[in-house]
Amino acid sequence: MRIKTIILSAIAVLGMASPVFAKSKTTVNNTDNNVSPDTEQVAEHDMNVYGANYTNGDKFDGLTRKVGFDRMIPPHALEVCYDKTTHIIFPAEIIYVDLGNENLVAGLADGAKNVLRVKSAFKRFKTETNLSVITDDGSYYVFNVKFAKEPLLLSIEMTDFLHDGEAVNRPNNAQEIYLEKLGSESPMLVKLIMKSIYKQNKREIKHIGSKRFGVQFLLKSIYTNNGLLYFHTEMKNTSNIPFDVDFVSFKIVDKKVIKRTAMQEQVLEPLRAQNYVTVVHGKSSERTVFALEKFTIPDDKQLVIEIAEKEGGRHQSFVVENEDIVRANVIDELSIQ
Numbered sequence: 001m002r003i004k005t006i007i008l009s010a011i012a013v014l015g016m017a018s019p020v021f022a023k024s025k026t027t028v029n030n031t032d033n034n035v036s037p038d039t040e041q042v043a044e045h046d047m048n049v050y051g052a053n054y055t056n057g058d059k060f061d062g063l064t065r066k067v068g069f070d071r072m073i074p075p076h077a078l079e080v081c082y083d084k085t086t087h088i089i090f091p092a093e094i095i096y097v098d099l100g101n102e103n104l105v106a107g108l109a110d111g112a113k114n115v116l117r118v119k120s121a122f123k124r125f126k127t128e129t130n131l132s133v134i135t136d137d138g139s140y141y142v143f144n145v146k147f148a149k150e151p152l153l154l155s156i157e158m159t160d161f162l163h164d165g166e167a168v169n170r171p172n173n174a175q176e177i178y179l180e181k182l183g184s185e186s187p188m189l190v191k192l193i194m195k196s197i198y199k200q201n202k203r204e205i206k207h208i209g210s211k212r213f214g215v216q217f218l219l220k221s222i223y224t225n226n227g228l229l230y231f232h233t234e235m236k237n238t239s240n241i242p243f244d245v246d247f248v249s250f251k252i253v254d255k256k257v258i259k260r261t262a263m264q265e266q267v268l269e270p271l272r273a274q275n276y277v278t279v280v281h282g283k284s285s286e287r288t289v290f291a292l293e294k295f296t297i298p299d300d301k302q303l304v305i306e307i308a309e310k311e312g313g314r315h316q317s318f319v320v321e322n323e324d325i326v327r328a329n330v331i332d333e334l335s336i337q
Contacts, residue, residue, distance in 0.1 A: 078131065078143040079151035080104065082120045089157045090114045092137035100129030104145060120147055138187025185226045193225060193331055194274035194289040197232050201287065204329065210316045214239030215280075217307055217316035220287070222324065225331040227294050228271070235277075235307065235316075236285040243280040246310035250292060252301050268292055268303075297322035 080086050093113040097106055103125040109115035116133065124147055131143040141158060202221055209218035216236040223230040231250075237243045250268040274289040297303055303325070306317035 073140065073142055075130065075142045075144045078118070078145045078156075079148035079153065080118055080120045080145055081148055081151055082123045084151065084154060085117050085119045086151060086153070087155050088116045088118065088133075089155070090116070090133065090135050090139075090141070091158060092135035092139065094133060095136050096132075096134035098132040100131065100145065101127070103127070103129050103147075104131065106131070118145075136187075137191060185228055189226075190228065190272055190291055191274075193223070193230060194272060194291060197221070197223060197230055197289045198274050198287060205324065208318050208320060208324065210318045212316070213314040214241075215243055215314050215316055217318065219305065219318060219320065222320075222328040223331050224294065224328040229292050229294055229325070229328060230331075231290045231292065231305070232287065233290070233305070233307075234285060234287045235280045237280045237282055240282040242282055243314060244310040244312065245278050245280070246308040248276075248288075248290075249304075249306045249308075250290070251304050251306070252295075252297055253304055255300055255302050268295065296325060 078086065078088075087109065091114070094108060094116055097116065099106055103121055104118060105121045106116055106118045109117050114135070118131065126147070128144060128146045131145050133141040133143075135141070203218075204221040205219050209216060211217075214237065216234075216238070218234045218236070220232040220234055222232075233248075235243065235245075248270075250270065252266040252268065254264055270290040270292050272291040275286070276288055277286040280286045299322070302322075303320040304317055305320060306315065308315045
């Protein structure tokens, strides 16, 4: 009699458990587990894509939202081999490279800061790996890499991802990586601002410049935005001899130097340059936009901007006072073209 009672009790427990188990399998119309129908549809879609072995956010502790396909940066396909080197040319200087595993070897091409050479570390490998690259303009690139006996592409040129972000999926442009030296400013916005200043080509400063030996060096305008200063300069060469640029320097120096006293100089390094030229040909002109960290000048000092000729004597320089800098035009980001 006691054995019969135990068996009947077990059957009753199973009978109560069965509806709960069946309910947990029926998730499409389930409103008792705080899961929205939209989330269930996404999970069902992912199951169809990845198959029965797909693992969703249930493995995480607490409420977790799975990263969807709309947030993914699509990787490029890259083939490598052992006997040949694949070269990837980027539109800006490479500042970061990460290799997925030891199957790859990579390095910058000698003398080129924007060319990455990649090849297989072994005569063959089976497991697919990846490669990630960040460039100086804030762009992020990712590649899925596999071994191929004869890679189809050995020289690859990557394009600039600069666009409005509407024509394609938003993260695809991958242009939102902030660099320490630009502070809180987006590299994409800095690039757009410099291009806009260069394109508009307004001369808002008419009293700063130098001219001699048939060469004229002018400061056309100063702009400011979000902790950065933008200097728009122009070099005019009215002579027949090309002007080979050795360097352009920005220095804060003392206004007056007492005899036998060393001059105190503070060199300012430009963070970016739009259309930085190395030569200004005869009977022509060139313009450049420089981006520098925001600064002001004490009363007893001044900013000297100098351009030097390589193996020549036609150096040009002019002085910028603090009152010129504090009157810098504020950039309206909404009007950037």
